[in-house]
Amino acid sequence: MLHFDVKKLLRAGDHVFHLDAAYCLEEGSLLGIRGASGSGKTSLLRCLAGLSRPDSGCVQMGEDIWFRSQPELFVPPQRRSVGLVFQDYALFPHLTVAGNVLYATGDRERAMELLELTRLTEVAHHFPRELSGGQKQRTALARALGRRPRLLLLDEPFSALDEDLRFSLGDELCRIQGETGVTAILVSHSREEISRLCTEVLELSDGRIVGAGAEDRFDARRAARWAT
């Protein structure tokens, strides 16, 4: 079970608001977080990954506490079992596809396994600049899975892709998430994308959860319960 209760003061230009989001997620689920630009989605992911420090609250994955404000505890990202797919993929430009995946795992066999899982074997020796958008996205996903993370975070991974590719890669993501059984959180501003791919949904507005629940019974009343 992933449990988080994240409070943080955020600044987006002149707009200052409080991120205040709490939720519990069953392991193996795929949670979608949607909301308008600047609603705090990426900031929430960064707090879960350990790249930002919340002002208060807690982040707990199973028995492992990754952040707690009282008494103070902060586990840095390198000691959290997380994989993060960045919006612009953040692939290392000086490494090939295989090099990027190997950077995460260090185990050649595991890297080859991931390249097969993400159907990248043919481009294993290509550099990121030689890849299409879809191949970059799959490389970022393979790399994020390299450490066998307990929590996979995906920050708008399809935003730079065209409609057809978004659709097919979305399905592929579901397949991979199903096969690996990793708990995953997908951030997107696309309502359609989240409805199609995720089992549970959170809706953020100005840093607060304004809707939450299982996608087939999305319900604002549940949101009120989670938000309090």
Next chain:
Amino acid sequence: MSFDPVPFWVSLHLGLWVTVLLLVICFPLAWIFARSRGRWVPWVESTTTLPLVLSPTVLGFYLLILLSPRGAVGRFFESVFHVRLAFSFAGIVIAGCVSSLPFMLSALRTGILSVPNHLLDASYTLGKGRLETIVRVVIPNMRSSIVAGVVNTFAHTLGEFGAVLMIGGSIPGVTKVVSIAVYERVESLNFGSAHVYAGILVAVSYFGVLLLNRIQRREARR
């Protein structure tokens, strides 16, 4: 026309020492300047840029005061390491480091800033610490800046005159570098020999800059 190659060896030796030392000293400094938002940063940064705008003889004069056996640093080196800095090779290495510091520092700082933050974040989430991230992600992605820093520092040190002359004088085989040899040949109206020294210096500097441009063009295409 007499041609003595020894000043070239002294200059080459000096250039290599200064370049290697500055590479090691400037990387952590450049990292702090690039990443820190402290109020003290502009003050320290301005101090390290000072050799760029200060007259080399003024810089050399203050260094001589500091490194002479009566100066604080000179006295310390003499009592602890039994090394005399004034009018010695060690002294001109220090003078060269101070004088060329801004060239290496600004190239490395630019290089560090050119590596996007999300690459560092990606490395941290992949389980790597700061040092491993610097070695495996930051340095390979700022290669052209490192080359720029090395070439500029080496070329500047090779042509250094004022500060080196003030600290080291002109001791053949020890502190007489090629730019001092050119000066002395001109003083004694030996223009033929001065042409040889100056011509080689121009050629070495030109090929250094050419190499830098080629590497930067190749990096830009990546």
